[in-house]
Amino acid sequence: MSTAYLVVTVLAAALAAFSAGSVFLHAEWTVKPLADYGVPRAWWPWLGAAKAAGAAGLLAGLAVPVIGRLAAVGLILYFLGAVITVLRARWFSHVPFPLVYAAPAVASLVLGLAA
Structure with a gap:
């Protein structure tokens, strides 16, 4: 396991966990755009759970x-x-904004496959 893979994976997990937490805590900078985009409020917990599961999965992947x-x-x-x-x-x-969160996940996948 390379240092680059470790750093990028932990960063990707931290960003996904932060994003999940901001949905769970109904942070205005997260939920207001969701409402503006027309995402049903009933979906928000599921979206947060998906990001939290992704963060946990990245760390388990180590x-x-x-x-x-x-x-x-x-x-x-x-x-x-x-x-x-x-x-x-x-x-x-x-x-x-979503691309900023996706980029480390892409890098983690690429570096993980290269190992």
Whole structure:
């Protein structure tokens, strides 16, 4: 396991956990855009749970690599869905936000597969 993989994976897990926590705690900077995009409030706990599971999976992947790879794929798909949601809502200036969270998950997957 390389140092780069370890650092990027922990960073990706921390960002996903932070994002999950902001949904669970109903942080205004997170839930207001969700409402603006038209995401039903009933989905918010499930979205937070998906991010939390992704974060836990990335960390578990440090011991069991296949779990980390699957978690990275899940987070990448999640944030791709977030980009699509933002685009459908026509909030084009918000597209970079989910990409910031997706980038370390992509890097973790690439570095994990290269190992």
